[in-house]
Amino acid sequence: MNVVPDTSAIIDGRVSDRIEDGTYEGATIVVPEAVTGELEAQANDGVDAGWDGLEELQRLAGLADEGTIELKYVGTRPEGSQKGAAEEGEIDALIRDVAGEYDATLLTSDVVQAEVAKAKGIEVDYVEPVTRGVVEELPIVDMFTEDTMSVHLKTDTVPKAKRGALGEMRYEEIADEPTSEAQMDEWATNIVNLARQSSDGFVELSNDGMTIVQYQDYRIAVARPPAADGIEITAVRPIAKTTLDDYEFADELRERFLESQRGVLISGSPGAGKSTFAQAVAEFLNDNDYAVKTMEKPRDLQVGPEITQYGALGGDMANTADSLLLVRPDYTIYDEVRKTEDFEVFSDMRMAGVGMVGVVHASRAIDALQRLVGRVELGMIPQIVDTVVYIEAGEVDTVYDVTTEVKVPEGLTAEDLARPVIQVVDFETGKPAYEIYTFNKQVVTVPIGAEDGESSETGVSRIAKKEIEREIRSVARGHVDVELQGQEEAIVYVDEDDISYVIGKGGGRITDIEDRLGIDIDVRTHEERPSGAGGAGGSGGGGSGEGQVGEGRGKVVEPEVTSQHVVIPMDEHVGETVEVRADGEYLFTATVGRGGEVQVSRGSAIAEELEDAIDRKAQITVVPARG
CATH class of the missing domain: 3.30.450.90 (Beta-Lactamase)
Incomplete structure (x- = not known):
């Protein structure tokens, strides 16, 4: 009697069992080299089953030495490509070929192998697989x-x-x-x-x-x-099971979920209770007759049997999403949204009209929304996510509404700076907390007003100051200081040798910077920086401080007093340093701006001196400063 055992029978030790109970006593055990090669590969990979199979082969060798059986190794070892295709049945096919060649009984614990062998006319001895190492209770x-x-x-x-x-x-x-x-x-x-x-x-x-x-x-x-x-x-494991009623804003959130299908991000730090809240939302939606599914990798949300939990089909959540669109859920709970492909799948399903609730790791509520920036088009974010819920210590800490509006961003005033702005509004107070928009070709998230522990300088001012510094440093060779003068103006202090570089020919360079940022910029030298008082300067130039009196009477000018500035018109000397005098007496040194004028901020000590001179009908003259 010839017996060919396959890999499953060797691993389970069923060959030696059959010999010891007398079934195969005196039989010839024909072991395909394909089995040996597969067991060796498993053992090399550290798989316990491979070691179990090698131990069984050693037992068979001992029985052959005793004369109880005859043992043969036949056939060819599987090639690398066949080992890689073991799950596709390549090695099983080699084993069946050996059984057919030796007119042997195929011993197997693999039900598929048994059925295929029977179909090919091979005699089969099928035995139930041995279950080893299974306990009835979780050991820990x-x-x-x-x-x-x-x-x-x-x-x-x-x-x-x-x-x-x-x-x-x-x-x-x-x-x-x-x-x-x-x-x-x-x-x-x-x-x-x-x-x-x-x-x-x-x-x-x-x-x-x-x-x-x-x-x-x-x-x-x-x-x-x-x-x-x-x-x-x-x-x-979860240590709490909650309902939506257990959370703050429960009534408002219930109304929000029920009035229309939403795009919601549930955010928080690890262990804060995000998944617990997501489970409560899922159960609430299911109880209100919505078809709810989940997308999880791994699947660990504790939801009722009516809510089907889907994993990653073929290892890819995009495949799961394609299948779910055929299932047509009203809401899908996506736990965890982390990688770019997760956000893309979330966005695609939301744009297909499915209500989406995503669980996201974030240390602040706004951080959850910012994780979409760069992954989807900025203008699409409010259509994808209209609500952000931030969980902290198991409680709803913050809820944000997300909308879009074409407006001038908070902190800017020029009407030509209007653009699409994403407004993030605090659900509890109804007041905007953040704005997200494109600023100087960059996407920025700007807090509205000062936050706790921060200065009173607005978020847009901080960003504007940073952008001004970056622009000026690209052309200035020396040290640069930026001083903001409200929401529309700034003073830049540079080395005297850098004045002409910063302003540019005919004031063109500083004009380009002003147009990009929407802020008027006065350029001055560090020596002109006053202590404790405002400065003077043109839109693109100006200054205050001690200086030498220039020669000659100079050009007579007629300053104009506006609500914010004293403006001295000039039709020449753009980008050059000039001295301003009253009845021949030196007042200050300034640089003529790109618009052919010098502007002095009202309220400064220099502006007050100039206005006093104007009030007493003094003759105001301007002369080129000495180099």
């Missing part, structure tokens, strides 16, 4: 107390756990001695086998060195070398 369940959120185990370290109420978690040791490698290996093996065999669990992800399983309400990550430097087990 005793480490979880009522307030334990997660347990953290690693070889040669003391077991630890996160325990306490949401927002008050403690990371503490829960044992006295480190865990041995043998114990960690036993726990890891039993956890994975339990998830595979139990109807309460499944394997979510299985890669070399990393396995993620879901068993009941426990999500467990098992890491092994080479992915980790030792065996590590991290088990997490």
Whole structure:
């Protein structure tokens, strides 16, 4: 009698079992080299099944030495391409060929292999696969107390756990001695086998060195070398189940979800309670007759049986999204939205008309929205996300409304600076908290007004100051200081040698900068910087301070007093430094701006002197300053 065992029968030890019970006594056991090669490859990869199979081959060799059986190794070893295609049945086909060639009985624990062999006319001895290492209960369940959120185990370290109420978690040791490698290996093996065999669990992800399983309400990550430097087990479970009524703004949020399908981002730091809130939203929507599905990787939301939980089809959430569009849910809960492809899938489904609720890691509420910037077109953000909910310590901390409007951004006044602006409005106060728009070809997120602990300088002013410095430093060779004068004006102090470079020929360079930023800029030297008083200067030039009196009577000018400036018109000397005098007496030095004028900010000491001279009918003259 010839018997050809396949890989599954060798691994399960069913050949030696059959010999010992007398079924195959005196038989010739024909082992295909394809089996040997597959077991060797598994053992080299650190797979326990490979070692189990090699031990069975050693037992068969011992039985052959005793004369109980005859043992032969036949056929060819599988090539590299065949090993890689083992799951497609290439190695099984080689084993069947050997069984057919030797007119042997094929012994297998693989039901598919058995059925294919029968179809090919091969005699088959099918035996049930052996289930090894399966326990009836999660081996680390005793480490979880009522307030334990997660347990953290690693070889040669003391077991630890996160325990306490949401927002008050403690990371503490829960044992006295480190865990041995043998114990960690036993726990890891039993956890994975339990998830595979139990109807309460499944394997979510299985890669070399990393396995993620879901068993009941426990999500467990098992890491092994080479992915980790030792065996590590991290088990997490939710410690609270809530309803939407348990949160602040419950009435408003209920109304918001029910009035129309929404795009919502639930944000917060790890362990803040984001997923718990997402579960409450999912249950609320389901109870109100909405078709609700989830997209999760891994699947660990604790929702009712009516809500189907979808993983990544073929490892890609885009495939899941394509399938869900055929299922036509009213709302989809997307847990976790992290990578660019996640945001793209979220956006595509939202634009297809599906209500979307995404869970996002963020340290502030606005950070969740900013993660969309650069991943989708700026103008599309309010259509994709209209609500941001920030969770902190298990509570709803902040809710933002997200809308868009064509307007002049807060802090700017020139009407020609109007542009599409995303307004982020505090749901509780109804007041804008942030604006997001394109500023000088960059997308900026600007807080409206000062935040706690910040200066009174507005967000747009801070950004404007930074942009002014960047523009001026690109042409100035020396030190640059920027002083903001309200929302529309700024004074730039540079080295005297840099004045002409900054202003440019005919004031062209400073004009370009002003047009881009929408801010009038006066350029002055550092020596002209007053202490404790406003300065003087042109739109593109000006100054105050001590200077030498120029020669000659100079050109007589007629200054004009406006609401904010004293303006001295000039039709020449653009970009040049001049001295301003009253009845021949020196007042100040200034640089003529690109518009052919010198402007002095009213309220400054210099402006007051100039206005006094005008009031007493003094003759105002301008002469070129000495070099």
